[in-house]
Amino acid sequence: xxxxxxxxxxxxxxxxxxxxxxxxxxxxxxxxxxxxxxxxxxxxxxxxxxxxxxxxxxxxxxxxxxxxxxxxxxxxxxxxxxxxxxxxxxxxxxxxxxxxxxxxxxxxxxx
Amino acid sequence: xxxxxxxxxxxxxxxxxxxxxxxxxxxxxxxxxxxxxxxxxxxxxxxxxxxxxxxxxxxxxxxxxxxxxxxxxxxxxxxxxxxxxxxxxxxxxxxxxxxxxxxxxxxxxxxxxxx
Numbered sequence: 011x012x013x014x015x016x017x018x019x020x021x022x023x024x025x026x027x028x029x030x031x032x033x034x035x036x037x038x039x040x041x042x043x044x045x046x047x048x049x050x051x052x053x054x055x056x057x058x059x060x061x062x063x064x065x066x067x068x069x070x071x072x073x074x075x076x077x078x079x080x081x082x083x084x085x086x087x088x089x090x091x092x093x094x095x096x097x098x099x100x101x102x103x104x105x106x107x108x109x110x111x112x113x114x115x116x117x118x119x120x121x
Numbered sequence: 122x123x124x125x126x127x128x129x130x131x132x133x134x135x136x137x138x139x140x141x142x143x144x145x146x147x148x149x150x151x152x153x154x155x156x157x158x159x160x161x162x163x164x165x166x167x168x169x170x171x172x173x174x175x176x177x178x179x180x181x182x183x184x185x186x187x188x189x190x191x192x193x194x195x196x197x198x199x200x201x202x203x204x205x206x207x208x209x210x211x212x213x214x215x216x217x218x219x220x221x222x223x224x225x226x227x228x229x230x231x232x233x234x235x236x
Contacts (some may be wrong), residue, residue, distance in 0.1 A: 045225075053212060055165075055227040101164065109155070109216075109225060113164045 012037045014104045014112035022118040023092055031087045031115045033102030039063075043105040044078065044085045049114070050098045058100075061085065092119045123149050125217050127228025135236055136207060142200045142231045144215035150195035151217035155225065156188075159212040171198050205235045 013036040023029045035044065046058040059069060061078050069076045073090045089096055097119045102112040124147040132140055144154055153172050157165040171177040171192035179185050187209075189201040198217075202209055212232050216225040 047227075052229075053214075053232075054229040055214065055216075057226065108167060108170055110167070111165045116162075 012039075012042075012104050012106050012110050014102050014110055016100075016102055016112035016115050018115045019113070020116040020118070022120060024120050025094055026091050028088060028090050029092055029117065031089075031100050031102075031117065033085045033087065033112060035083050035085065035102070035104045037083075037104060037106060039106045041106075045103040045105065045109065046076065046085075046087050047101045047103065047111075048098045049101065055101075058087075089117075094119045094121050123217075123226040125151075125215065125226045125228040127215055127231055129231055130229060131232040131234075133234045133236065134205065137204055138235075140202045140205055140233060142202075142213055142215070142233075144198045144200070144217065144228050146196045146217040146226070149217075149219060149226075151198075151219065152195065153218045154192055154198035155216045155218075156190060156198075156200050157214045157216070159214060159230075161212075165214065168200075202233065205233070207235045209233065210235045 015034045042063045044061045048056040048058055059076055066078050075088045077086045099114045099116045101114045103109045126145045126147050128143045155170050156168045158168050159165045167180050168183045169177045169179045169190050171190050173192050173195050177190035192198040210233055212230050214230040216227045218225050
């Protein structure tokens with residue numbers, strides 16, 4: 011069975027600090043996809059990244075970076091030089107035949 | 122980018138009413154649409170997967186007769202909450218994909234409040 015664990019329920023950091031959101035997944039499939047989504051207070055889900063199971067290259071997009079490690083079944087997300095606008099709930103998700111979401115990490119960026 | 126429109130964005134109605142929520146893919150054809158439910162401060166729980174022209178596949182514990190899903194075209198899926206009760210109050214959000222493993226594009230969600 012597939013499972014996504016986001017152990018950090020809530021994180022607070024001061025603006026401009028770096029912060030890493032952890033995501034650990036379980037799957038028996040060799041082919042799968044991993045996602046990160048952002049859900050701001052307004053409620054909509056914003057797609058951030060998709061990574062397939064055969065591509066372990068780390069990715070950087072502006073202040074965002076992702077570290078995919080199959081050996082530890084982790085797909086961690088780092089925000090560098092955080093900003094107040096980064097405050098949101100962040101969901102990690104795993105897709106085999108359907109997408110399963112982790113419970114989310116609520117991130118507070120304090121001014 | 123791909124846009125998914127969900128309507129209405131919020132609805133308040135009396136207990137016993139049936140409520141229909143629409144999910145449209147505006148600039149692409151969605152082979153598959155997904156319906157999720159999210160309680161406050163909780164994760165998204167998949168309710169059902171619908172493929173155009175076929176019956177929806179419901180997740181365990183989701184009542185098919187309570188939550189009717191219709192995916193009549195490649196751009197429209199509807200979720201009808203029949204005879205809604207206060208415990209059905211939640212945030213319902215849909216997503217659409219061209220294939221199962223493509224990034225899912227989400228609607229903005231519908232906040233349903235049953236009085």
